[in-house]
Amino acid sequence: MTPRRDLHRAVDGELSKQETRRLEKDPLAKAELDRLKAISQAPREVVQPVRAPSGFKKKILDEIRRQHRPKA
Amino acid sequence: MTVKVSVKDESTIIRRCLKGDVEAYGRLVDRYSARIINVALMMVGDRHEAEDIAQDAFIRAFRGLGGFKGRAAFSSWLHQITLNLCRDHLKRRARGGGPVPMSEETLEGSRDGGQEERPDPIVDGELSETMREEIARLPYLYREAFVLRHLQGMEYYEVAAITRVNADTVRVRAYRARELLRGRLAPAVDTYWREKAQKERSR
Numbered sequence: 001m002t003p004r005r006d007l008h009r010a011v012d013g014e015l016s017k018q019e020t021r022r023l024e025k026d027p028l029a030k031a032e033l034d035r036l037k038a039i040s041q042a043p044r045e046v047v048q049p050v051r052a053p054s055g056f057k058k059k060i061l062d063e064i065r066r067q068h069r070p071k072a
Numbered sequence: 073m074t075v076k077v078s079v080k081d082e083s084t085i086i087r088r089c090l091k092g093d094v095e096a097y098g099r100l101v102d103r104y105s106a107r108i109i110n111v112a113l114m115m116v117g118d119r120h121e122a123e124d125i126a127q128d129a130f131i132r133a134f135r136g137l138g139g140f141k142g143r144a145a146f147s148s149w150l151h152q153i154t155l156n157l158c159r160d161h162l163k164r165r166a167r168g169g170g171p172v173p174m175s176e177e178t179l180e181g182s183r184d185g186g187q188e189e190r191p192d193p194i195v196d197g198e199l200s201e202t203m204r205e206e207i208a209r210l211p212y213l214y215r216e217a218f219v220l221r222h223l224q225g226m227e228y229y230e231v232a233a234i235t236r237v238n239a240d241t242v243r244v245r246a247y248r249a250r251e252l253l254r255g256r257l258a259p260a261v262d263t264y265w266r267e268k269a270q271k272e273r274s275r
Contacts, residue, residue, distance in 0.1 A: 008247040038265040039253045040222050046200050051112060052105040053123060057098055060130045064094050
C-alpha cells in the first residue's frame with residue numbers, strides 16, 4: 001500500500017519519475033492520487049476570485065493622506 | 073485590475089512612497105488589491121470584512137515602509153501583515169461568541185477531525201461556494217497553508233517565509249488540509265475531475 005505521504009509528495013511533484021510511475025501502476029493509489037490532485041487544483045480553477053470594489057484604492061490613498069497630513 | 077510592476081519598479085515605488093509620494097503607492101495597491109482581498113476572504117469568510125482587512129493591511133504597510141528592509145518581497149511582507157490582521161480579527165470574533173477555534177491546539181486541528189457525513193455538493197456553480205465553505209472550515213493554520221499554496225500558487229518556501237515556520241511544517245499543514253478536504257469534498261471533486269477529463273479528451 002502506498003504511504004499517504006508519498007501521494008502528497010506526488011501531488012507536489014516531489015517524487016522521482018520512477019517513484020511516480022511505480023505509484024501509478026497501483027490502480028487504488030492512482031485513483032487516490034487523482035483525487036488529491038483534484039483537491040489541490042480544483043479550488044484554483046473553480047473558486048471565483050473576487051475583485052476589489054470600486055473606490056478601494058481611493059479609500060486607501062485618502063486615508064493615508066489624512067493620516068500623513070501635517071497638523072495645523 | 074492587475075498592474076504589472078517588476079520587483080525593481082517596486083523598490084523605486086517604495087523609495088518614492090518613503091518621500092511621501094502617496095500617489096506612487098497606488099500602483100502597489102492596484103497590483104495586489106485583488107490578491108490580498110481574496111486571501112483575507114478565504115481566511116475570514118466574509119467579503120466586507122475581507123475588504124476592510126485588506127484596506128487596513130495596505131494602510132499599515134504604507135505606515136511601516138520605513139521599517140521594510142526589502143529582505144523579502146513586498147508582496148510577502150504584505151501577505152504577512154494581512155494574515156496577522158486576519159488572525160486578530162478571528163480572535164476578536166471568537167471572543168464575541170463566534171465559532172472560530174483559535175487555541176494553538178485547535179489551530180492545528182486533528183488528523184481525522186471534521187470528516188463527518190455531509191451531503192454531496194452538486195457539481196456546478198455551487199461547487200465554488202461549497203469549496204469556499206469547506207476551506208473556511210479548515211483549522212486556521214491548515215487553511216493558511218492551503219490558501220497560500222493552492223489558491224495563491226506559492227511555493228512552500230514562500231509560504232514558510234510569510235508564516236514564519238519552516239517549509240516542512242507548511243508542507244505537513246498543506247497535507248493535512250488536503251486530507252480534511254478530501255474527506256469532505258471527494259464526491260464533488262471526483263465528478264468535477266471526471267468531467268474535466270472528458271472535456272479535455274473531446275477537444
